[in-house]
Amino acid sequence: MIYELDGVSLETAGREVLRGVRFSVSAGERVVLLGVNGCGKTTLLKLLDGLAFASRGTVRYGGRLLDRPALDEAAFRRRFRGEVALLFQNVDAMLFNPTVADEIAFGPRQLGLAGVDERVARWAEVFGVTPFLDRPPFELSGGEKKRVALAAILAIDPRVLLLDEATANLDPASSALLVDVLAGLDGVTAVVATHNVSMVEELGSRAVLLAPDGDGVLFDGPPHELLRDERLLVASGLAHRHAHRHGDRAHAHHHLHDAE
Amino acid sequence: MPLPEPRRSQALLAAWAVLVFALSAVTDLRALAVAGGAALLLFRRGAPRALRRAAIAVLPVAVGLSLASWLWLLLVAGAPPPAGPFLSLTARSAVIAFATFSVLERVRLLRALAPFPTLGRLLVLTLAQIHALRLLATESALGLRSRLPRKPGTLDVVRNAGAVTAALFTLSARNARDIADAMRSRGFR
Numbered sequence: 391m392i393y394e395l396d397g398v399s400l401e402t403a404g405r406e407v408l409r410g411v412r413f414s415v416s417a418g419e420r421v422v423l424l425g426v427n428g429c430g431k432t433t434l435l436k437l438l439d440g441l442a443f444a445s446r447g448t449v450r451y452g453g454r455l456l457d458r459p460a461l462d463e464a465a466f467r468r469r470f471r472g473e474v475a476l477l478f479q480n481v482d483a484m485l486f487n488p489t490v491a492d493e494i495a496f497g498p499r500q501l502g503l504a505g506v507d508e509r510v511a512r513w514a515e516v517f518g519v520t521p522f523l524d525r526p527p528f529e530l531s532g533g534e535k536k537r538v539a540l541a542a543i544l545a546i547d548p549r550v551l552l553l554d555e556a557t558a559n560l561d562p563a564s565s566a567l568l569v570d571v572l573a574g575l576d577g578v579t580a581v582v583a584t585h586n587v588s589m590v591e592e593l594g595s596r597a598v599l600l601a602p603d604g605d606g607v608l609f610d611g612p613p614h615e616l617l618r619d620e621r622l623l624v625a626s627g628l629a630h631r632h633a634h635r636h637g638d639r640a641h642a643h644h645h646l647h648d649a650e
Numbered sequence: 651m652p653l654p655e656p657r658r659s660q661a662l663l664a665a666w667a668v669l670v671f672a673l674s675a676v677t678d679l680r681a682l683a684v685a686g687g688a689a690l691l692l693f694r695r696g697a698p699r700a701l702r703r704a705a706i707a708v709l710p711v712a713v714g715l716s717l718a719s720w721l722w723l724l725l726v727a728g729a730p731p732p733a734g735p736f737l738s739l740t741a742r743s744a745v746i747a748f749a750t751f752s753v754l755e756r757v758r759l760l761r762a763l764a765p766f767p768t769l770g771r772l773l774v775l776t777l778a779q780i781h782a783l784r785l786l787a788t789e790s791a792l793g794l795r796s797r798l799p800r801k802p803g804t805l806d807v808v809r810n811a812g813a814v815t816a817a818l819f820t821l822s823a824r825n826a827r828d829i830a831d832a833m834r835s836r837g838f839r
Contacts, residue, residue: 483828
């Protein structure tokens with residue numbers, strides 16, 4: 391088992407963002423984390439990346455408790471940071487190096503990995519950012535920044551990928567590329583947070599739906615089962631009833647909604 | 651033979667640091683005038699742009715502070731203080747600002763700092779923050795323009811400035827937190 395979350399609650403600034411979240415992730419699994427804005431998806435990914443810690447309950451990584459003392463231990467921290475990579479929702483936060491090449495090389499250099507130049511060349515090629523290698527990342531467009539950030543986290547060859555709104559800001563071709571890249575990463579575990587419901591089945595084989603107020607998990611199972619459960623989709627805020635037209639016929643029914 | 655990059659940029663930055671240090675000790679108006687003339691001659695390419703930037707960024711503050719100090723001394727002493735020190739302070743600021751903007755136009759800062767990764771990263775963070783904040787300020791101005799039935803006047807801009815400033819600070823603080831998290835997440839300690 392890669393992750394085991396047991397009754398995880400997290401309080402920040404006097405507000406409980408997550409309550410009693412319980413699920414586990416096996417090695418090689420592709421899990422899509424769903425929920426409306428503010429349900430705690432980003433917070434949950436930060437918990438899985440050891441950037442935030444549960445107020446109650448436990449998070450285990452590879453059987454080991456993922457808490458502050460564990461990450462203060464140099465050997466574990468090095469192993470964990472070398473195995474787990476997080477794509478931030480705000481990719482601007484991830485881009486702090488003078489050039490795109492340095493950005494992609496940052497992780498491998500920090501971890502002392504071999505073949506840094508080859509890693510940069512390979513992942514820049516995969517995400518089509520080779521022409522920008524000498525440019526400062528902050529000058530790029532939103533979609534280009536996202537592709538650079540993806541190349542940067544994949545350059546360490548992580549065992550676990552945590553992707554926060556991975557397809558946001560990407561055009562359809564780049565989203566399809568990301569799906570292809572994920573499909574080609576054999577044995578890599580991925581937890582992908584999104585509210586892009588139309589891509590759930592492409593991004594993972596299992597869906598975990600968080601309650602709108604972060605109050606636990608509403609659904610945990612195959613994406614097609616979730617997409618068939620209209621009552622649950624409406625209750626979780628992922629589907630709405632609204633009026634629209636089919637030709638000259640106006641009527642109202644439930645619709646799935648993507649954020650983009 | 652011209653120096654190759656990043657040596658050329660590094661040499662120019664080192665010369666600039668020496669120049670600024672030396673100028674900061676000059677109080678004689680004639681010496682400052684000579685220094686200003688020499689700087690104009692040396693950096694004549696792009697001089698109007700650098701002069702304009704210096705006039706906008708430095709002169710209002712330097713002139714304002716000098717004037718306020720002069721008036722304060724006039725009130726306290728009851729007699730007009732000599733204008734020389736204030737004139738030389740303003741002239742010195744103007745010459746340093748002109749030289750700085752001229753040098754910045756000529757160096758490739760990121761390349762020059764390449765051998766110093768931490769400094770380079772610090773510069774990138776600063777530039778990225780400036781970039782993000784300028785974007786927000788521009789978008790806010792456009793937002794204001796699109797939501798007003800008339801051309802925004804000074805009063806509209808001043809009224810809106812408070813909210814924009816608060817947003818700028820909030821954005822900066824959030825960015826700083828996110829960047830720290832991202833650096834930790836990617837193995838930086």
